[in-house]
Amino acid sequence: MLQLVIGNKNYSSWSMRPWVLLRHFGIPFEERRLRFDQDPGAAFFTELARISPVARVPVLVDEGLAVWDSLAIVEYLAERHPEHPVWPRARGDRARARSLCAEMHAGFGALREHWPQNIEASLPDVGARVLAAQPGVRRDLDRIVQMWSTALQASAGPFLFGDFSAADAYYAPVAGRLRTYGVALPEAVQAYADRVWASPGVAAWVAEAVAERDFLQFEEPYRTAR
Known part of the structure; x- marks a missing residue:
């Protein structure tokens, strides 16, 4: 199953975008929330370092493949799920x-x-x-x-x-x-x-x-x- 790594919902606008898209189209995914922190040694950074080359959310993980940019995630979802109109059909x-x-x-x-x-x-x-x-x-x-x-x-x-x-x-x-x-x-x-x-x-x-x-x-x- 897809896993979407996100930050705090109240603050993370970039995390919100692919999460909303997945939820809207009913694409199954597991949410993994990392609490924002400014300390470089905090779990937010150490956990992201295990899955992504950049310390930013969101990150989509699909069977070990990490997609770490929100627009790249959207494109990946559009290709992976052509049955859904992620982008307009025309x-x-x-x-x-x-x-x-x-x-x-x-x-x-x-x-x-x-x-x-x-x-x-x-x-x-x-x-x-x-x-x-x-x-x-x-x-x-x-x-x-x-x-x-x-x-x-x-x-x-x-x-x-x-x-x-x-x-x-x-x-x-x-x-x-x-x-x-x-x-x-x-x-x-x-x-x-x-x-x-x-x-x-x-x-x-x-x-x-x-x-x-x-x-x-x-x-x-x-x-x-x-």
Whole structure:
């Protein structure tokens, strides 16, 4: 059986993406959660060193083969399970979906830095302050609104390319960040973000993230105490 090695659900946006995809399509897998830590000698790093050449999650393990990058994991799952529409079936849609995922994978650094994932938190005041002080976050947000709007108009929804695909799994953590930081969105874009958040795989991850109750101070830049 596939094994997916992940970090804390409340904080690990990269782990969330393949987990949601596996869960959505009902692909059997075993979850192995490693608690985030900053100490190089901690179990998080020593355990990862046994299975992956990089000390990052997620890692997918399939009969001894380790795939250690989230986008590579998505591609591996698409090849391993062609019966599931991990990517849209139409070639043009598939190319656009891959482009959106690659853009997320390589970009949006300001948004990720200043609005880190924290699913159980509600920080609208922080969201407003960051938007006022960080023009890079505003640019990232405007681009996300643009790409979501364009894809939804072309596909007529309900998801970016019609049916739920890797593109929606890839942007699910962004939908979560926008909720955490109380970001106002255009009506159609907000409706899409709400649909993603309510989709079965995402809802399952969110419920487990909220139940986790494993708060790490170094992952909480906007809150110093609980």
